Amino acid sequence: MLRHFDILDFDLLVRQVDRHPGKAEIPAGELWLVVDSGVKKWACLSCPGGCGVQISLSLNPEHRPRWKVEQDFWRRPTISPSIHQQKMCRCHFWIRKGQIEWCKI
Secondary structure, eight states: OTTTTTSSOOSOEEEEESSOOTTOOOOTTEEEEEEETTEEEEEEEEOTTSSOOEEEEEOOTTSSSOOEEEEOTTOOEEEEEEEEOOSTTOOEEEEETTEEEEOOO
């Protein structure tokens, strides 16, 4: 309802799941946050560039590259650093407060 009245704007909302989606299709507008035993493991989403590639971002602080995901009260994700999808459409973007912000070339 808040989105309908332009009070709250977002492209993605967090959906917490307990396992990696594998090859399952992640619905548009969702970022799947994989949490196991209270530990954030992965952030998974469909590429917003429209190529259909599933993007899986490691949240493990011991691995590189790694990302950090935070979410606000409304479940809008913020991810850092930026995401540079190297396959298919090769898009580069930020996710801030649930919105896709394309990196300028």
